[in-house]
Amino acid sequence: MKRKYWFQKSLRRLLVDMHIPDWNPELLSEFDPEIYAEMMELAKVDTAEIYAGSCLGLCYWPTKIGYPHQQLNGRDLLGETMKACRKRGITPQIYLNVWSRAAYDGHPEWRVILQNGKGTCEHMAWRFGLCCHNSGYGDFFLKMLDELNASYETPGFWIDMIGNYYFCICESCRRRFREETPFEDIPDTADWSNPAFIAYNQCRAKWLGEFASKIYDIVKNRTPDRTVTLQTASIGRGYFSGVNEDFLNSSDYLAGDFIGNRMEQSYICKYFSMLSKNRPIEFMTPRCENLMHHTTTRSFHNLQMRAYAAVANQASFTLIDAIDPKGTLDRRFYEMAGKLNETYSQYEEFIRPDSVCIHDVAVYHSMESCNLLDKTPMKLLDLESGSVAPGKLERMNIAKTLQQEHILWTMVRGSNVQDLLKSPVIILSDCSALADRDCAALEEYVRNGGKLYASYRTSLYELGKGIRKDFKLAECFGIHFTGEKTQKITYVSPVNDDILKDVVKDYPLMLESPQLKITAAPETEILGTLTLPISTAEELYQFGSAISNPPMIETGLPALTRHRYGKGEVIYIAGDLESLPFDLHRNVFANLILQLTGDSKTVRSNAPAWVEFSLYDLPEEKQYVFSCLNLPSELPALPVHDLKISLQLPGKSQVDKIRLIPENQEIQFNCDSNSRVNFELSVLKDFALFVIFYD
Numbered sequence: 035m036k037r038k039y040w041f042q043k044s045l046r047r048l049l050v051d052m053h054i055p056d057w058n059p060e061l062l063s064e065f066d067p068e069i070y071a072e073m074m075e076l077a078k079v080d081t082a083e084i085y086a087g088s089c090l091g092l093c094y095w096p097t098k099i100g101y102p103h104q105q106l107n108g109r110d111l112l113g114e115t116m117k118a119c120r121k122r123g124i125t126p127q128i129y130l131n132v133w134s135r136a137a138y139d140g141h142p143e144w145r146v147i148l149q150n151g152k153g154t155c156e157h158m159a160w161r162f163g164l165c166c167h168n169s170g171y172g173d174f175f176l177k178m179l180d181e182l183n184a185s186y187e188t189p190g191f192w193i194d195m196i197g198n199y200y201f202c203i204c205e206s207c208r209r210r211f212r213e214e215t216p217f218e219d220i221p222d223t224a225d226w227s228n229p230a231f232i233a234y235n236q237c238r239a240k241w242l243g244e245f246a247s248k249i250y251d252i253v254k255n256r257t258p259d260r261t262v263t264l265q266t267a268s269i270g271r272g273y274f275s276g277v278n279e280d281f282l283n284s285s286d287y288l289a290g291d292f293i294g295n296r297m298e299q300s301y302i303c304k305y306f307s308m309l310s311k312n313r314p315i316e317f318m319t320p321r322c323e324n325l326m327h328h329t330t331t332r333s334f335h336n337l338q339m340r341a342y343a344a345v346a347n348q349a350s351f352t353l354i355d356a357i358d359p360k361g362t363l364d365r366r367f368y369e370m371a372g373k374l375n376e377t378y379s380q381y382e383e384f385i386r387p388d389s390v391c392i393h394d395v396a397v398y399h400s401m402e403s404c405n406l407l408d409k410t411p412m413k414l415l416d417l418e419s420g421s422v423a424p425g426k427l428e429r430m431n432i433a434k435t436l437q438q439e440h441i442l443w444t445m446v447r448g449s450n451v452q453d454l455l456k457s458p459v460i461i462l463s464d465c466s467a468l469a470d471r472d473c474a475a476l477e478e479y480v481r482n483g484g485k486l487y488a489s490y491r492t493s494l495y496e497l498g499k500g501i502r503k504d505f506k507l508a509e510c511f512g513i514h515f516t517g518e519k520t521q522k523i524t525y526v527s528p529v530n531d532d533i534l535k536d537v538v539k540d541y542p543l544m545l546e547s548p549q550l551k552i553t554a555a556p557e558t559e560i561l562g563t564l565t566l567p568i569s570t571a572e573e574l575y576q577f578g579s580a581i582s583n584p585p586m587i588e589t590g591l592p593a594l595t596r597h598r599y600g601k602g603e604v605i606y607i608a609g610d611l612e613s614l615p616f617d618l619h620r621n622v623f624a625n626l627i628l629q630l631t632g633d634s635k636t637v638r639s640n641a642p643a644w645v646e647f648s649l650y651d652l653p654e655e656k657q658y659v660f661s662c663l664n665l666p667s668e669l670p671a672l673p674v675h676d677l678k679i680s681l682q683l684p685g686k687s688q689v690d691k692i693r694l695i696p697e698n699q700e701i702q703f704n705c706d707s708n709s710r711v712n713f714e715l716s717v718l719k720d721f722a723l724f725v726i727f728y729d
Contacts (some may be wrong), residue, residue: 046378049080050082051357073281079375082685085129090134091134092136163197179249190260242278246280285310291352341375384659391649426461445459460484466495468476468493520550524566525542533594609621679713701724
């Protein structure tokens with residue numbers, strides 16, 4: 035596919051945070067647009083994401099609608115900086131922040147109000163304030179954006195901090211809630227059995243989607259060719275985030291900034307690529323360990339691995355810096371960024387908008403299931419920290435397990451059976467609140483030969499109504515819910531020691547979660563049974579051991595099952611195995627997945643567990659792009675020697691040649707009797723990318 039949009043051609047970007055107040059004449063007194071542009075040139079970026087306004091709501095252009103930064107004295111800092119960047123051949127994309135301390139202070143009636151009646155500044159002692167888009171602030175922001183759009187030439191806008199980060203109960207929200215629902219007021223508790231809270235959460239999603247759509251439309255109505263990108267990191271809050279299809283469709287491509295470890299990047303890139311209506315997505319990461327550390331620069335090796343990981347996951351790469359209060363920048367970082375981007379640029383031609391992720395396993399995404407069932411009911415105020423990320427840690431743990439086993443994976447969603455059938459195996463990790471249409475599609479998927487791993491409450495919960503009497507997918511799973519669940523410490527005892535790897539009957543596998551009590555259909559194979567301690571974990575007198583809760587009661591109830599359904603099969607576990615980060619649990623989980631993948635595993639290699647593989651098809655070029663990322667927990671990585679790789683490529687691909695990039699070195703290979711392509715790499719230092727040409 036041709037690179038249709040600017041963001042598909044311009045993949046090396048840099049954003050300089052400029053959250054600088056205006057109370058002191060020293061602030062931004064030394065800012066020089068020419069030096070700023072010189073730093074962008076030094077960093078070898080092709081796009082500079084330039085601030086028009088920060089989270090303080092202070093504008094860097096002579097706005098007549100917004101709040102001008104007072105130390106600029108009418109100067110057009112934005113326009114001057116854009117001009118300086120263009121002079122050096124660097125594309126300026128405009129950044130604008132939805133948060134506004136200036137509007138928060140100037141219009142108390144616009145504030146997001148929390149359950150205790152306070153705004154965000156008063157409740158959390160924050161330096162920046164949140165205003166509610168249901169109030170007059172929504173129209174104010176749109177008018178300011180339209181003014182900005184009419185004033186400058188840019189390929190697109192990057193809109194930050196739009197999202198449901200907090201539960202607002204301001205008068206504007208309460209009035210809309212009363213008008214649009216049958217309920218008198220917003221409830222004070224998050225409770226998935228309360229129709230009023232369900233309605234409130236649905237309203238939050240609807241309202242956010244409407245505001246996102248208005249932002250998109252205000253730009254497109256005046257300048258149809260310009261792109262709009264909304265910060266999408268808030269989706270990490272799961273179903274509470276209110277991120278819906280309207281919100282996702284209001285970005286021409288998805289982007290977000292993240293500070294996490296090596297697994298988060300792989301997870302986020304796959305997650306966003308699944309959701310984005312155009313690709314490549316944008317992965318952003320700060321130069322410092324986090325945004326609080328203004329001077330704690332990450333090492334070159336740390337940032338280099340993040341650049342390589344962006345290549346491996348078909349993502350553009352954006353570095354984030356933060357300007358000094360006086361308006362200066364640290365030249366040393368931009369010299370380092372130049373080296374990073376020089377490396378990245380050697381591979382960017384192989385990052386394509388039409389690339390297809392080749393995978394053995396797909397992790398199913400159900401936003402409705404990311405809902406903290408175990409922690410609610412809970413007061414809204416107790417969910418206000420912004421750190422709630424239901425399901426994220428579990429999915430990242432799954433990602434780590436699959437990576438360590440060199441099982442290629444991606445993410446899927448939705449109810450299109452043909453899309454689902456592109457994945458040989460799908461993981462349903464506690465997908466409790468699957469919609470009926472999704473259940474129907476998954477059932478059809480298995481009937482047509484697909485394979486599922488499902489755990490815990492998958493398909494058992496119905497939003498707005500509570501726990502079902504039985505799994506919606508009971509017939510497909512070959513099990514039935516008895517209506518009971520256990521205490522929180524449980525065990526799975528193997529029936530066949532070959533299935534539960536490294537686990538024996540006398541020392542069964544412990545789960546730190548309850549299990550559902552189930553019965554199995556006659557044709558369902560029981561792989562493991564439920565074993566319990568002699569007491570609950572809370573018992574203070576009559577227990578089995580003072581510190582742990584050892585297994586003592588064998589119930590004989592099914593805990594792990596396998597069921598053939600149509601042409602496919604399902605492995606189901608009654609508890610939450612895949613969230614546990616220990617080697618034993620990862621080994622068991624991986625073995626269960628390998629029971630489903632069988633001999634069809636795409637990659638076989640002698641590489642250590644920390645080497646991450648990825649494989650993408652570039653169909654128009656008739657090329658596969660295969661990446662090997664040497665990413666141990668401690669950096670710099672030590673070289674891996676004598677790497678052997680065997681690939682099972684899709685369909686009947688006939689390989690013509692293999693080249694190692696950027697050396698453009700031709701690699702010797704052979705195809706065995708099982709049509710596997712075999713080749714070797716004498717030394718893997720940090721990263722290797724192979725282009726496999728096929729007919």
